[in-house]
Amino acid sequence: MRAGSSVEDAKRRAGEAAAQLVEPGMFIGLGSGSTARAFVEALGVRVGAGLQITAVATSSATATLATSVGITLMNLDRPIDLAIDGADAIERSSLTALKGLGGALVREKIVAHAARRFVLIGDEGKVAGRLMERAGKVPLPVEVLPFGWPETQRRLASLGVPQPRHENGRLYLSDNGNYILDLHDCDYQDPERLGNQIKAMTGVVDHGLFVGLASSAIIADASGVTVLNRG
Numbered sequence: 183m184r185a186g187s188s189v190e191d192a193k194r195r196a197g198e199a200a201a202q203l204v205e206p207g208m209f210i211g212l213g214s215g216s217t218a219r220a221f222v223e224a225l226g227v228r229v230g231a232g233l234q235i236t237a238v239a240t241s242s243a244t245a246t247l248a249t250s251v252g253i254t255l256m257n258l259d260r261p262i263d264l265a266i267d268g269a270d271a272i273e274r275s276s277l278t279a280l281k282g283l284g285g286a287l288v289r290e291k292i293v294a295h296a297a298r299r300f301v302l303i304g305d306e307g308k309v310a311g312r313l314m315e316r317a318g319k320v321p322l323p324v325e326v327l328p329f330g331w332p333e334t335q336r337r338l339a340s341l342g343v344p345q346p347r348h349e350n351g352r353l354y355l356s357d358n359g360n361y362i363l364d365l366h367d368c369d370y371q372d373p374e375r376l377g378n379q380i381k382a383m384t385g386v387v388d389h390g391l392f393v394g395l396a397s398s399a400i401i402a403d404a405s406g407v408t409v410l411n412r413g
């Protein structure tokens with residue numbers, strides 16, 4: 183089996199396992215990215231078989247997919263029973279996560295905060311003993327207001343190397359109409375402190391560090407599915 187396809191298989195297995203957590207009547211938070219897509223597809227199969235739930239989507243891409251598989255979407259106007267989302271890196275014991283390479287980090291974080299239970303899903307390649315191990319490999323996405331963004335970038339440079347994200351030759355625009363600065367080479371030694379420093383900067387909407395939000399993570403590899411609980 184090719185390495186790429188085994189990662190895709192792992193994402194599918196993690197998504198399917200997460201779909202089994204959903205119970206009738208629940209209000210579900212739907213994450214974004216390829217692993218979350220596997221979850222939404224698996225949940226759609228259950229909905230097709232008669233499971234009645236409602237959901238809120240963290241991106242327009244997920245909303246389109248959810249609707250296409252028969253999931254009823256609602257506004258986020260009450261607590262979420264269960265939110266499921268992928269991540270770009272997950273610290274094994276704390277379940278601190280780096281998210282946002284897909285550009286949906288702000289809605290993902292709002293949904294994670296609104297959830298009574300927030301569960302990460304991913305393949306084993308996403309898991310690190312310490313988030314620090316991913317420094318230099320995974321940037322920290324920071325969503326910023328377009329107004330005066332070069333000035334926000336200048337201030338963020340005290341914490342790393344902030345590079346504006348581009349798509350099709352233009353500055354990447356989030357679903358919220360904002361830009362994303364990918365902060366490279368930042369120090370993940372103390373993720374909570376780093377997150378607080380970034381969040382305190384005027385012009386910053388939010389960042390992709392998810393600290394203390396996930397209660398568990400469903401991690402899949404070639405041999406099966408493992409559940410990690412926050413230590």
Ligand code: A5P
Binds near residue numbers: 214281282
């Ligand atoms: C989306 O904004 C991200 O936070 C995703 O959750 C993250 O990039 C994981 O995506 P994959 O499941 O595609 O790796």
